Amino acid sequence: MREIYKVGNIPVIYENVTSLPGLFTISVFFDTGSANETKANNGVSHFIEHMAFRGTRDYSNEEISRLSEMYGGYMNAYTSKETTAYYIKGFSGNLELFIKLMANICFYPVFVEEDFLQEKQIIIDEINSVMDSPDEYLGEVAEEELFRGCSLEYPVSGTVASVEQLEFSELKRFYKENYTSDNCIIAVSGDVNREEVSKYIEKYFPVSQDNYAGKLNHYIPSYSPKNHEFHFKSGQSYVQLMYPAFEYGNTERYSLSGGVMILGGLMSSRLFQEIREKRGLCYNIEAEAVLYKKAGYANIMYSCAEKSGDKVLELVFKEIKKLVENGITDDELTMIKNQLILSYVSNFETLESRVQMNFRQFYHYGKLLESEEIMGRIETLDKKSIQRTAAEIFEREYSVCRLVK
Secondary structure, eight states, X not given: OEEEEEETTEEEEEEEXXXXXXXXXXXXXXXXSGGGSOTTTTTHHHHHHHHHTTBBSSXXXXXXXXXXXXXXXXXXXXXXXXXXXXXXXXXXXXXXHHHHHHHHHHHOBOOOHXXXXXXXXXXXXXXXXXXXXXXXXXXXXXXXXXXXXXXXXXXXXXXXHHHHHOOHHHHXXXXXXXXXXXXXXXXXXXXXXXXXXXXXXXXXXXXXSSOOOOOOOOOOOXXXXXXXXXXXXXXXXXXXXXXXXXXXXXXXXXXXXXXXXXXXXXXXXXXXXXXXXXXXXXXXXXXXXXXXXXXXXXXXXXXXXXXXXXXXXXXHHHHHHHHHHHOOOHHHHHXXXXXXXXXXXXXXXXXXHHHHHXXXXXXXXXXXXXXXXXXXXXXXXXXXXXXXXXXXXHTSXXXXXXXXX
């Protein structure tokens, strides 16, 4: 059973799951991330995520970790371009304690300037560590260039420069304005009683009557598809090819996913078989659809020897042309449907994935989708719709971003 209701002004997505007796997961999602920042304060959402665990109104940083772990819980958080999430999973018998911990971390952190200065260096080290991973580094700078002029260009962790210049007062201001009860969603899944969940949320969270409005994520999507080269010390050539697409909630999402999957989303995909298996021109090549609330893109990335770079790119464009002009086969359509169904039903494997799925549906569609609706969208896919979406996307102006010595 799944439902959406409100405790005060906070939407609560509740799902009762008894197949995992005695366990539950709760996650608090804030409608804010790096896409809601500016160049000057880029990285502040991620910084706040770090600072929230440094100590709260009721608990020290040591007590937060000790209590959650002592009573069988696992707590963590993450920041993305559009959202910040805090979550804990554990035993249902500790529901009240864990909800209180979540409320403290999300709404009652105590920011201390000494902690701020120490965490600043930790985050700068984290940003610099990206330089040890060429594919991760390329992913950041390529997306930055594709969304140039739109706040989706800002990296989640910020830049060394933006984090270095971030002031303690700005962090507190941003937190006060954006981490509010009218800008969050709570998702709960597991062997817990709805009435108890509601009682403890009302007891420990600062609920009010201001309706959730998703007041942030107000960016206007824009794309700047151009070719770029970035210097990086590596013996390999790393390349990312990006085609502007559309938002997550677009009705053509499944068609795009299907086309991208056949192109490079599987080991049996055309790019993997033609370039990696038959010709041995690269170790790995893959494709995916990266979709946000208001924007998105089709992404193809690979690494190869520098001498093979031009040949690999030529073959990639050749396979894209074949997909656009000739479409897919009956067997490929069967594969797409089965893989999409597998991806969907895999959401039910853990309580964490259920919470994430339920949040995504509400966040992007404003409602929970029934299985029949999702399965219907998958089953009605046909070769023409997949080819039509591929033609629409892959005939657009694109970006090619490379790492070079």
